[in-house]
Amino acid sequence: MRRPGLIRIAEAAVLAMALALPWLIPPGSTDLVAASSFFVALLILGLFDVLLPRGDAADVGGALAIGAVLLLNPGVCVAIVVGARVCAHVVQKRGRQLDYLLGSAARRAATTAACSVLAYLLGVKATISHTVGQLSPTTYAGMVLVALCFVLLELVLAQLQSSLRHGRRFIALVLSNLPFQGWLLAAQVSVGLLSVLVFRSMTFWGLALVVLLLVVMRQAFVLLLDIRQAYHSTIEVLARAMEAQTKGRLGHAERVRDIATLAGRSIGLHGSGLESLQYAAMLHDVGAEELSDDQAVEDDGDRCLPSDVPSRSVVVVENVEFLADVVPILRILETPETAPRAGRHHRVVSAYIVSRASDIDDARAGASPAAGTGRAEVVGALLRGQTRREVELAILSAETLVYRTGTEAGSR
Amino acid sequence: MIVLADKTTIRLRVFIVGLALAAAGGLVLSVRAQPTRVSSALIVLAILTAVADSLAVEMQQGGVMSVAYPLSSATIILFGPTAGAIVAGLSCIPSAISREDRSWEKAIFNVSQLVLAALVAGWTYWALGGWRLSEDLLSTDNFTHAVLPVLGLAIGAVAVNTGLVSMAISLSTGAPFKNVWQLNYAWTTSTQIALTFVGLVIAQVTASDGMVGLFLFVVPLLIARQFYQRYTGLRSTYAGTVRSLVAVIEAKDPYTRGHSERVASYATAIAGALGLRPTHIEQIELAALLHDLGKVGVSRRILVKDGQLDSEEFSEIERHPAIGAHIIESVPFLADLAPLVLHHHERPDGTGYGEGLSGDEIPVEARILAVADCYDAMTSTRPYRAALTKSAAAAELARGAGSQFDPAAVGALLGWLGSAEESAQYPGLADVGDST
Numbered sequence: 001m002r003r004p005g006l007i008r009i010a011e012a013a014v015l016a017m018a019l020a021l022p023w024l025i026p027p028g029s030t031d032l033v034a035a036s037s038f039f040v041a042l043l044i045l046g047l048f049d050v051l052l053p054r055g056d057a058a059d060v061g062g063a064l065a066i067g068a069v070l071l072l073n074p075g076v077c078v079a080i081v082v083g084a085r086v087c088a089h090v091v092q093k094r095g096r097q098l099d100y101l102l103g104s105a106a107r108r109a110a111t112t113a114a115c116s117v118l119a120y121l122l123g124v125k126a127t128i129s130h131t132v133g134q135l136s137p138t139t140y141a142g143m144v145l146v147a148l149c150f151v152l153l154e155l156v157l158a159q160l161q162s163s164l165r166h167g168r169r170f171i172a173l174v175l176s177n178l179p180f181q182g183w184l185l186a187a188q189v190s191v192g193l194l195s196v197l198v199f200r201s202m203t204f205w206g207l208a209l210v211v212l213l214l215v216v217m218r219q220a221f222v223l224l225l226d227i228r229q230a231y232h233s234t235i236e237v238l239a240r241a242m243e244a245q246t247k248g249r250l251g252h253a254e255r256v257r258d259i260a261t262l263a264g265r266s267i268g269l270h271g272s273g274l275e276s277l278q279y280a281a282m283l284h285d286v287g288a289e290e291l292s293d294d295q296a297v298e299d300d301g302d303r304c305l306p307s308d309v310p311s312r313s314v315v316v317v318e319n320v321e322f323l324a325d326v327v328p329i330l331r332i333l334e335t336p337e338t339a340p341r342a343g344r345h346h347r348v349v350s351a352y353i354v355s356r357a358s359d360i361d362d363a364r365a366g367a368s369p370a371a372g373t374g375r376a377e378v379v380g381a382l383l384r385g386q387t388r389r390e391v392e393l394a395i396l397s398a399e400t401l402v403y404r405t406g407t408e409a410g411s412r
Numbered sequence: 413m414i415v416l417a418d419k420t421t422i423r424l425r426v427f428i429v430g431l432a433l434a435a436a437g438g439l440v441l442s443v444r445a446q447p448t449r450v451s452s453a454l455i456v457l458a459i460l461t462a463v464a465d466s467l468a469v470e471m472q473q474g475g476v477m478s479v480a481y482p483l484s485s486a487t488i489i490l491f492g493p494t495a496g497a498i499v500a501g502l503s504c505i506p507s508a509i510s511r512e513d514r515s516w517e518k519a520i521f522n523v524s525q526l527v528l529a530a531l532v533a534g535w536t537y538w539a540l541g542g543w544r545l546s547e548d549l550l551s552t553d554n555f556t557h558a559v560l561p562v563l564g565l566a567i568g569a570v571a572v573n574t575g576l577v578s579m580a581i582s583l584s585t586g587a588p589f590k591n592v593w594q595l596n597y598a599w600t601t602s603t604q605i606a607l608t609f610v611g612l613v614i615a616q617v618t619a620s621d622g623m624v625g626l627f628l629f630v631v632p633l634l635i636a637r638q639f640y641q642r643y644t645g646l647r648s649t650y651a652g653t654v655r656s657l658v659a660v661i662e663a664k665d666p667y668t669r670g671h672s673e674r675v676a677s678y679a680t681a682i683a684g685a686l687g688l689r690p691t692h693i694e695q696i697e698l699a700a701l702l703h704d705l706g707k708v709g710v711s712r713r714i715l716v717k718d719g720q721l722d723s724e725e726f727s728e729i730e731r732h733p734a735i736g737a738h739i740i741e742s743v744p745f746l747a748d749l750a751p752l753v754l755h756h757h758e759r760p761d762g763t764g765y766g767e768g769l770s771g772d773e774i775p776v777e778a779r780i781l782a783v784a785d786c787y788d789a790m791t792s793t794r795p796y797r798a799a800l801t802k803s804a805a806a807a808e809l810a811r812g813a814g815s816q817f818d819p820a821a822v823g824a825l826l827g828w829l830g831s832a833e834e835s836a837q838y839p840g841l842a843d844v845g846d847s848t
Contacts, residue, residue: 134621187635190628197617197625205555209613216606217632220639227646230745231653237743238657244708245664286660319656321649 007164008099011106018109019082022074025120030076031129037204038068039080041211046088048218050225059104060218061085062154064210065112066147066192070124071199074116081112103165107157115150122146128196140193147192151185172268187217231322239282246288252361255402257281259357260350262398267391269346272325277350280329284354287312310334310375329354336378349391352379356395364403424583428521431576435524438531439497446538448495453546453618456626457487458499464633466507469641479633481604484530485565485611490546490619493534500530525576533569540564545619550612558612566608570601588687595690651694654701661708665716667794668704676700678784678825685824686780696777699752703781706736706753718795730765733757756781761815779818783809783825786817802829 045061061084068077082105089101119125124142128135135143156174163170191214198206243249260281264274287309310333317323317330331338332351355376380388448454461483468478480503488496501523508519542561550558578593585592610629617625655673662668679700683693707715710732714725721729737754740746755766755778762770764782790805800808806826813819 140624183631183635183638187632190631194613194617194625194628197621197628198613201616201620202550202555203552205550205552206613206616209609212606213610213613213632216603216610217636217639219603220636220643223643224639224646226745227643227650230650230743231646233743233745234650234654235657237739238654238661238705241705241708241739242657242661245661245712316656316660320653322646322653 004099004165007161008102011102011161015082015102015106015109018106018113019078022078022113022116025074025117030073031071033203034071034199035076035080037199037207038064038072039084040204041207042068042081042084043087043091044211045214046084047091048215049088049092050218050222058221059108060214062151063188063191063214064195064207065108066115066150066188067195067199067207067210069112069116069150070119070128070143070146070192070196072116073125074113074120077116078109078113082109103161107154107161110157111150111154114153115146118149119146128200143193143196144189147189150192151188155181155185166265169268173270176268176270235279235320235323236282239286242286249285249288252358252365253282253285255361256284256354256357258402259360259395259398260353262401263353263357263391263394264350266394266397267349269350273346273350276325276329276347277353279323279326280350281354281357283317283323283326284313284330284333284358285309286316287314332379332382333375336375336382348379348382349387352376352383352388352391353395355379356392357399360395360399421584424580425517427580427583428517428524431524431528432520435501435527435531439494439501439527442494442497442531442535446492446494448491448498451491451546453623453626454487454491454495454499456623457483457490457618458502460626460630461487461499461503462506464637465503466510467634467637468507469637469644479607479637481569482607482611482614482629482633484526485533485569485608486614486618488530488534488537488565489542489562489612489615490544492544493531493538496534497527497530501527521580525573525580528576529569529572532572533565536568537561537565545615549619550616562608562612563605566605569608570604574601574604591690651697651701654698658701658705661705665712667716667792668707671788671792672701672704674788675703675781675784678787678828679780681828682780682784682821682824683777685828686776686820688776692777695749695752696780698746699749699756699777700781700784702740702746702749703736703753703756703785704732705739706732706734708739709735716795720796730757733766751775752777752781754778756785758782759816760818764816774818776818780821783817783821786812787825 041064042061045064046059048060050058050060065081068081072080085105085108086101089097119142122142122145124139124146127139127142131139155177159173159177160170163173191210194213195207195210198210200206202209239253240250243251243253257278260277261274264277269277310330314327314330314334317326328347329350332348333355336351359376380392383391461480464480464483465478468480480500484496484500484503487499504522504526505519508522538561540561542558542565574593574597578589578597581587581592581596582589610633614626614629617628655676658672659670662671676697680693680697683696688696710728714721714728717725733754733756737750740753741750752775755769755774758764758766758769758774758778759782760771760774760779762768766778787805787809790800790808791802793799806829809817809822809826813822
């Protein structure tokens with residue numbers, strides 16, 4: 001984390017401004033039923049936050065916050081959105097994660113305040129409140145615009161926070177997350193607008209039904225997260241068990257994964273690309289594990305791995321459907337000459353990182369490297385000069401970090 | 413096997429014809445009792461339902477889960493049971509036509525069961541005091557009156573739909589009805605009921621705001637479907653993943669190569685014969701694949717030793733269930749399997765190892781693993797002895813039943829081996845004794 005104190009102060013300042021500024025707008029009459037209904041619904045959804053593997057939480061209440069933005073007065077809206085968030089945090093007894101609470105509350109408050117004021121200025125709020133029956137196309141357009149601003153602003157602020165906290169490139173983060181989260185953002189916009197429509201006819205009962213829809217979506221997401229996590233832990237545990245069978249190899253794959261993860265992150269790999277790199281690092285020598293001891297090559301008394309290990313690893317990993325994206329990386333290690341020629345292709349970069357990290361760990365452990373040594377050189381030659389220098393620099397800094405601090409970069 | 417398949421097909425065909433007649437009769441009666449008028453909203457709902465149905469997610473044993481369900485619920489709530497049944501029946505025709513294995517039996521079955529489910533659900537909704545939202549919108553005041561009819565609709569639809577599909581799968585595969593339902597649908601019931609209420613929201617928004625409201629549901633439902641599809645895909649390949657990686661660990665030692673895979677097939681057969689629930693059988697399969705994982709913590713010199721082990725070496729071997737259980741505990745998804753692995757060398761008379769449990773203290777799954785493990789060990793060649801023949805191994809199991817092995821598990825395995833040999837249904841078994 002970089003300059004954590006400064007970031008906290010900035011977030012607290014944003015939160016304070018977001019809570020105060022909307023009150024500059026004439027508040028008008030406050031619909032208590034609407035305010036309390038949205039508060040309760042947001043509080044309930046806050047309790048259903050999905051904890052993500054890296055310790056963050058995915059918030060399912062964003063869609064209802066859009067509904068609140070479109071229906072409530074700006075000052076009341078920001079107060080109940082932030083209040084529900086804080087209350088949910090307290091109820092869940094996540095007292096130790098104050099940084100997370102401050103970050104998420106500041107982000108949500110800023111987004112809500114900005115969009116609530118926008119909705120007020122566009123006159124969307126007033127039209128929704130005073131129209132009986134179907135809304136006009138202009139009102140729908142205004143609602144969509146406000147909802148889109150909400151999800152995009154929230155995404156940008158989340159990536160800004162991530163960039164400041166973890167020292168990653170802001171633009172790269174935004175651009176990479178936009179396609180990844182595109183459908184989720186569209187769903188948030190849809191459900192946000194739905195909450196407005198059902199609230200107009202059914203008030204709190206309508207919100208209860210929208211909460212139900214969000215909970216169904218959340219459950220599906222949680223199932224998917226759980227099974228992905230199960231794969232991750234199982235593969236990690238079994239890979240470790242395989243290494244434990246081979247004298248002098250224990251911990252090699254884990255260290256290679258740690259170097260690869262740090263290096264991959266610092267050159268901008270993320271999401272599925274980073275995940276594939278981690279699995280490739282973890283399993284790059286898996287083909288060696290099925291060799292019996294007498295099949296290992298003896299080199300000046302040291303046990304070293306035969307040159308067909310990458311081919312054997314490909315065969316093992318090919319049998320696992322979940323690891324389909326890892327196979328191309330291992331194939332590049334197996335036959336670098338068939339690799340894609342694009343100088344910055346992420347799979348070539350991943351293969352290079354894995355082979356270099358493996359060589360580094362072998363050298364540090366004083367073990368003889370695999371008989372196919374020089375593979376990193378061949379794969380590296382596929383990269384453009386500038387790219388290779390960047391990647392090399394990232395690997396060297398990762399190496400320093402992993403061996404100096406023993407950091408668990410791979411924990412996700 | 414062929415005779416069985418023929419009988420199954422005849423039974424299944426009779427079932428489908430009966431279902432089709434019931435659906436046609438029900439629809440005629442419903443049209444007479446409550447005719448329906450075609451409107452643009454009804455046509456759009458029908459099209460969306462058909463599109464959603466073609467995106468159905470396939471389950472592990474052949475059933476499907478579809479996001480078309482809330483849309484057909486909305487049709488019932490908006491336009492009544494007759495319209496709901498027609499839309500539900502028509503919705504599966506495009507997917508039946510586009511399917512590679514076009515089978516008229518499957519198409520007729522799907523249309524019939526969907527029509528019947530919609531009719532039962534729709535008339536239950538009606539009988540419990542539900543009303544057409546196209547004529548009278550829900551409001552804060554009358555919402556509570558709609559809850560019971562919608563619950564009735566949900567239960568009717570889920571019971572008829574999942575019951576009929578489970579029955580068809582059961583008739584075509586021979587798997588018990590209860591097992592099919594539990595494996596495929598037990599975990600989706602609460603979601604299906606929740607989705608009925610989503611159908612209520614769809615109906616309300618369509619009635620109050622027209623097509624704009626209806627289209628707002630498309631993205632959230634597609635995303636929920638996408639999550640379910642990826643989940644079921646990953647869930648169904650999980651055991652295969654474990655199998656592949658465990659095979660790599662075992663491949664190091666030619667004597668144990670394929671051992672866990674074979675133990676898994678014996679153990680699932682025993683569990684099936686004992687009538688355990690599908691979720692249990694799935695757990696046993698995974699535990700069988702992982703039962704010897706702890707051997708990675710035992711010296712290879714001891715594991716491949718050609719001769720009798722001394723007491724020190726034997727106590728090191730005895731550590732492997734605990735080491736395996738410890739490794740497995742670190743994976744939350746597998747943590748429930750740790751006791752099974754820990755106790756797979758226990759004996760009913762209390763002289764086994766692990767924690768020295770006896771009788772019913774040993775989990776039933778671990779008792780099954782013990783029998784499957786010993787049978788495979790006896791019928792495989794080891795460094796210190798040749799493999800026993802299948803009949804000699806079976807005799808050993810029978811001799812140890814009650815003291816060394818759980819008698820019910822032994823009986824189940826012997827019964828399964830006998831029937832497998834008689835019908836030659838399991839060619840894999842022929843390989844088991846080949847090493848003799």
